[in-house]
Amino acid sequence: MPTYRRSVIPTRAGAENLPLVAIVGRPNVGKSTLFNRLTKSRRSIVGDEPGITRDRIYGEYEWGGRRFRLVDTGGIVPDDPELIPTEIFNQARVALQDADALILVVDVRTELASPDYDLVRMLLRGGKPVFLAVNKAEGEAMAAAAENFRQLGIREVYPVSAEHGVGIGELLDAVAEAIPVTAAEQSAETEDEVAEEREVSEGGPLEPGSEDEPHRALHRTHGEFEQHETSIAIIGRPNVGKSTLLNALTGTTRAIVSPIAGTTRDAVDELVEFEDMRLRFVDTAGIRRKGKTHLMAEKLSVVMARRHLEAADVALLLIDATEGVTASDATIGGYAHESGRSVIIVVNKWDAVTTARTDGKPPADRQIFEEQLRKALKYLDYAPVIFLSAKEGKGMGRVLHEVKAVAAERRKRVTTGQMNRFLEKIDFQRAPVPMAKRIRIFYMTQAAVAPPTFVLFTDRDIKLHFAFERFLQNQIRDSFGFKGTPIWFKIKARN
Numbered sequence: 001m002p003t004y005r006r007s008v009i010p011t012r013a014g015a016e017n018l019p020l021v022a023i024v025g026r027p028n029v030g031k032s033t034l035f036n037r038l039t040k041s042r043r044s045i046v047g048d049e050p051g052i053t054r055d056r057i058y059g060e061y062e063w064g065g066r067r068f069r070l071v072d073t074g075g076i077v078p079d080d081p082e083l084i085p086t087e088i089f090n091q092a093r094v095a096l097q098d099a100d101a102l103i104l105v106v107d108v109r110t111e112l113a114s115p116d117y118d119l120v121r122m123l124l125r126g127g128k129p130v131f132l133a134v135n136k137a138e139g140e141a142m143a144a145a146a147e148n149f150r151q152l153g154i155r156e157v158y159p160v161s162a163e164h165g166v167g168i169g170e171l172l173d174a175v176a177e178a179i180p181v182t183a184a185e186q187s188a189e190t191e192d193e194v195a196e197e198r199e200v201s202e203g204g205p206l207e208p209g210s211e212d213e214p215h216r217a218l219h220r221t222h223g224e225f226e227q228h229e230t231s232i233a234i235i236g237r238p239n240v241g242k243s244t245l246l247n248a249l250t251g252t253t254r255a256i257v258s259p260i261a262g263t264t265r266d267a268v269d270e271l272v273e274f275e276d277m278r279l280r281f282v283d284t285a286g287i288r289r290k291g292k293t294h295l296m297a298e299k300l301s302v303v304m305a306r307r308h309l310e311a312a313d314v315a316l317l318l319i320d321a322t323e324g325v326t327a328s329d330a331t332i333g334g335y336a337h338e339s340g341r342s343v344i345i346v347v348n349k350w351d352a353v354t355t356a357r358t359d360g361k362p363p364a365d366r367q368i369f370e371e372q373l374r375k376a377l378k379y380l381d382y383a384p385v386i387f388l389s390a391k392e393g394k395g396m397g398r399v400l401h402e403v404k405a406v407a408a409e410r411r412k413r414v415t416t417g418q419m420n421r422f423l424e425k426i427d428f429q430r431a432p433v434p435m436a437k438r439i440r441i442f443y444m445t446q447a448a449v450a451p452p453t454f455v456l457f458t459d460r461d462i463k464l465h466f467a468f469e470r471f472l473q474n475q476i477r478d479s480f481g482f483k484g485t486p487i488w489f490k491i492k493a494r495n
């Protein structure tokens with residue numbers, strides 16, 4: 001058995017207010033310009049001279065259905081240039097306390113200096129999602145220059161031009177995904193589902209808006225912190241063995257700790273330390289919830305899977321070996337795939353099909369089972385499969401090692417140089433795609449991790465044919481791996 005320590009901790013309580021995103025950085029990098037563009041207002045003064053005095057200024061923004069508040073920390077910069085680094089530090093520290101996510105803005109044309117590294121280190125230590133906006137990146141050369149800023153150690157790097165509105169969408173997509181979902185937003189989104197779930201789990205619907213609504217602040221951690229912590233969702237149909245697996249992975253003593261008396265329905269995460277990693281099993285309270293009727297429980301398991309995926313880096317998709325892959329398994333697997341999370345397929349109850357079977361069938365064969373499973377879950381071809389018995393507590397070490405491997409792959413980055421050499425070697429003639437759907441790729445870069453996302457600079461702006469996408473994915477996997485994680489593409493047409 002692997003060695004690990006376990007603790008039960010409550011998830012952050014739901015935020016009543018909108019999530020707060022803070023914009024930080026040196027003077028003159030374009031923070032106000034970015035702020036103004038986002039809030040589409042002119043409430044902060046933009047000026048060229050460092051040392052101009054401004055107030056901390058708040059605005060609101062909506063993107064992709066997510067609303068958040070923005071604060072521009074640019075203001076109150078002292079006239080004495082000597083004091084500027086200290087002052088930026090102080091402001092960033094305040095921002096770090098208040099904000100749910102931070103956007104550090106740098107000017108693509110400036111040289112990095114040691115205060116920049118110090119600032120980044122401090123920001124990352126805060127454990128909040130940090131995004132680097134490399135501003136004033138106009139034109140392709142500048143976008144490439146933005147790559148240099150990866151040295152700072154922030155994984156989420158976005159070349160933007162605040163002035164010209166370039167690259168802002170990508171930045172906001174990432175920010176919107178990382179900030180916590182407020183209770184209000186969540187209940188609006190899944191009102192029907194949640195109502196249904198309450199009926200299932202509580203034996204009757206609650207009054208809408210009642211005080212003890214289950215809050216759930218969904219957090220994805222980024223930056224330095226994330227190297228050490230990986231969030232894991234255990235998903236699957238009722239009775240596949242989710243809580244048995246959780247028990248086996250986290251130890252045998254079970255204690256549901258609720259942060260506040262009477263709020264046992266709150267989400268509870270469990271932390272396990274494994275080697276140099278911290279594994280966070282998300283919303284384990286949900287895993288233990290049992291449905292009343294089979295049909296309701298089945299529906300609930302899909303609702304819960306979607307919710308758990310939002311908070312996770314890696315999903316353990318459980319399949320019951322005694323039943324094979326069912327339609328609901330495929331539905332849940334489909335959500336896992338689309339969510340962009342890494343997936344490990346766990347075939348549980350393997351003990352029950354390999355030893356003397358009560359139903360008179362011959363013992364199951366791993367290879368045949370996997371072939372059938374792969375056929376039923378085609379889109380998850382990148383997900384490793386583990387056969388185990390949660391009940392006997394066998395195979396837990398393999399699960400934890402696989403989680404570790406998959407979490408690392410998910411955050412892996414391929415340099416543009418490596419990508420160019422790779423692209424030269426691909427024989428696109430082998431791609432099984434109709435001529436009319438063929439596009440030329442001039443070059444490609446990995447724009448993001450988790451999941452690895454590649455931007456293809458192409459001659460035409462058409463959607464990638466699925467066969468072409470699959471071809472390219474396989475080529476990338478052959479060269480670079482990316483086990484367990486989906487690979488995403490974005491097209492940028494040259495025109």
Ligand code: GDP
Nearest residue numbers: 027028029030031032033046047136161162163
């Ligand atoms: P702050 O001190 O960080 O808030 O920076 P400001 O928003 O006041 O911008 C400083 C200067 O950079 C202004 O002259 C802006 O017009 C200019 N600037 C801001 N964003 C961009 C950009 O995307 N491209 C270019 N070329 N200039 C920009």
Ligand code: GDP
Nearest residue numbers: 238239240241242243244348349352389390391
């Ligand atoms: P959940 O609804 O997905 O959380 O499933 P449970 O963990 O409650 O397990 C459902 C049933 O399957 C229980 O009776 C478990 O004892 C049984 N079970 C779970 N894991 C295994 C396993 O590895 N082998 C066998 N034979 N039974 C298992």
